[in-house]
Amino acid sequence: MNKKLLTLAVAAALATPAIASAEAIMYGRLHVSIDYVDVTNAIAPVANYLPANQGNPSYWARNGENLGVVVPGVAGPVGAVAVAPQQVGGGSDFTGWGMTNGYIPRNAPVTGAGGGRASRLGVKGNEDLGNGLKAIYQIEFGINPTDSNNDLDNNADAITMRNTFVGLGGDWGSFLVGRHDTPLKMSTGKLDLFADSLADNNTTVGFNDIRADNVVAYISPSFSGFNFSAAVVPAGGSNVLGSQNTEADSINAGWSLAAVYSNGPFYGSLAYESLGYELFNTNANNFGCAVNAASCTTSDTDWTKWRVGLGLLNWNGFSLTGIYENHDNIAGSDAYTSGSYDGVTWYLPGGPQKADLWQVQAAYSFGNSMIKAMYGQAEFSSDDLVPQLGLSPLAAQRLNDVYEGNRDTWGIGFEQNFSKRTKAYALYTDVSDDRADWTAGSEWSGFSLGMIHNF
Template identity: 35%
Template sequence: MYMGIHKMNKTIIALATAAAIAAPVANANVTIYGKVHVSVDHVDQDGSTVWNVMSRASRIGFKGTEDLGNGLSLIWKAETTYDFSDGSAWDSARNAYIGLTGDWGTFLYGIHDTPFKMSTGKLDLFADTLADNNSTIGFHDVRADNAIAYISPNMNGLTVAAAIIAKEGQHSDTGLADAYSIAAMYSNNGLYLSAAYEDLGGPGNSIDHVSKWRVGAGYTMNAFTLNGIYESRDRNNQGTQNHWQVQGGYSFGNNVAKAMYGVSDSLNDSNKSSWALGLDHKLSKRTSAYALYVDSEHNLASEMGCDSPCAGDGFSFGMIHNF
C-alpha cells in the first residue's frame, strides 16, 4: 500500500513539475521553426574543379504573437542563419523584428527583407540553390537593417508594401528615411504581378549607392508554371545595368521539373547569360530532395559579394527539411 502511494506521489510531483515548466512556454505563444538545406556541389570555376558541401540559407527562428484586443495583435520574430555544413552555430542575422498587425495591415521595425526583395521572392524556382537568380543573373536583393515597414492587407488580390531605412550616420546619412523601398503585388487565380522601386541612398549595409526598379510576372495553370523578372539598376551613377530571367516548371506526381534562362549586362556592356535545369522530388510534406545543373558564362562572386562558389558551371544535389 505504501509503495503504491509513494509511486502515485512521485507521479503527481512529476506532472506538476512538467506543467510548471511548460506553462510559461504555452503562455508566451512562441513557435520554434526552421529549415535545414544542405547541398553537395561539383563546380567548375576558372578552370578549377571544386567539390563543396554547402549549407544554403539554413535557419532557425522563433516567433510569436500576443492578442492586444480590439482586433490588434503584437507580433515578433527572431531568425538567424545556422550553418549545417561548417558548424557555425549562429551565423548572419535574418529577419528579426517587432510590430503590430490588424485589419489595417502590418507595421514592423527591425531587420527585414525590403519590399523590393519581397516583390519577386516567390518567382524564383531555384531559390537558395547554386542556380539562385541572385548569384547567376545578378539580381540585387537586400535584407535591410534598421527598417521601418508597412504591409497592407490583401485588397482583392492587391498588396502594397513600403519601408524606410535609417542609415544611422553612415556616410553622413542621418535621417530616418535615408533609403526607401516600395512594392505592389497582385495575386489572383494563378496570376502574379509585381512592380517595385528601391533607392538605397549612400554607402551603407556594405553596398554602394544603388537605385533600381523591377517588375515580375508569374502564371500557374494546372501543372505548368511560367515566371519572369526584369530589373534595371543604376550603381554610383556609372550607368544602367539590366537583368532579366524566365523560369518554367512542370509538376507531375511528387516531382517538379524546372528550367531557367537569364541574361545580365555589366557596366562594360558585355552580356552574360546563365541557364539551369533541375528536378525536385518531394519525399514528404516537409522534406524534399533535388538535383540541378547550372551553366554560367561568368562567376558573379566578386561582383556581387556573395559567398564563393556564388555561381558557375556545375551539378548540385541537395536535401531540404522544414520544421
C-alpha cells in the first residue's frame, strides 16, 4: 500500500465512530399470595339520605326530613315530595378466599382491600457514549398471575405498564423521560415494610403514590448520603383517569420534589408534590360551571401533598419507620352539589378536602426470620363543610362520617428468607373506618400467605 492510500485508510478509520459498549439485563419478580378477606359491605344511602321506613309504602320528605306517611288523596306539606322507602347502611359482609390480585370476588364492592402484589418482568440497560456519558433505558411490565376482575374469559389487566423510560446518565446524576414513579413516591419506598402486600400502606392508611406518564425527571447522585430528585408531569391532553382534556397545555401540570438522606441504618426524607387541576378535568367539564349551578364537577384547585419519612433500618436487627403525609384540596373535593332550605342555599363538597395520614412500623430480624407490625391513621377534614339545614339526624351523621371521619389500621407479619432472592410470609391486617355504614368496602380485614422470588 503506497503512502497516499495508507493516509486515506487511517483518515477513514478515524472518521468512523467507534461502536459504543452496551449492556442489558432481564429481571423480574413473581409474588403470589393466598388471601382471606372479610369486607363490610355497606349499602350506600341515596337521594336525601332518609332513614329506612320499611313499614310504609312511601312517605313525605323535604330535604332529608321525614314528614310523615303519604295518605292517598291528601296533599303533603308545602315543598314536600313523595319518595320510596330507602335502606341506609347495614348490608351484608363478604368473606372468602382468593389468590394474589384475584381475591376480590366478582361484584364484591371492595374499595382497596390491599395493594397489588407487583409481580413484574423487565429489561434495563445502558450504552457507553464516551466521556463519562451513557444512555440508560428500562422497559418494565406488571404481571398479574390472576385477573383482578375475576373474569376468566377476559384477562385484560393481566399485563400493565410500570416504569418505562429512556434517558442519560453520568457522574452528575440521571435525566430521564417516560413513565416513572414521582419523587414523592420514591422518597419513602424503603420505609414500608409491608409494601406490595395485603397490608400495603397505600391501601390501608391511604398514602397517595403516583407512577405518572409523560414524566421528565432528574435524580442526583449521592453526596455523602444525600440525594435529591425532581420531576414535572406535562398535562399531555389527558387526565389521570385517561379521559381527554384538550385544553390541558401546561408543561408542569404536576410536579414533585424530594430530598433523601440514607447512610447506614439512618434514613430521612422530605417531599412535596402538586397535581394541577388540568390533570383532573375532561372536555365535558373543562369550561367551569354556570353561576348558581346546582352542581359542578369541574376542578379548579391544585391537589398538594407533602410527606416526611424517618427510619432506623436494620440496626442490630431492629427497624423502626415512620411516615407523615398531609393533603390539601384533594382531587374532586372542589366539585359540589347544592340545595336550599327555608331560603338558605347550602353547598356540599365532592369529598373531604384535607387529610392527615401517619403510620409507624417496627420489625426485628433474627437469623433468616423477621417479625413486624404496623399501626396508622387517616384523619379527614373539610373547611367548606357548613351545617346542612333540614337534614335528618341520620343524614347529619353521614356528613360527619364521610367528610370529617377517621380511619384506623394495624397489621402484624412474619417473614422467612430461604435465600437472598426467595422468601415466604404470613400477615394479618385490619382496617376500621367511620365511613363503613356509607361507603361499601371501606372497612375490612384480611389474612395473607405469600411467597416472593426475585430473578
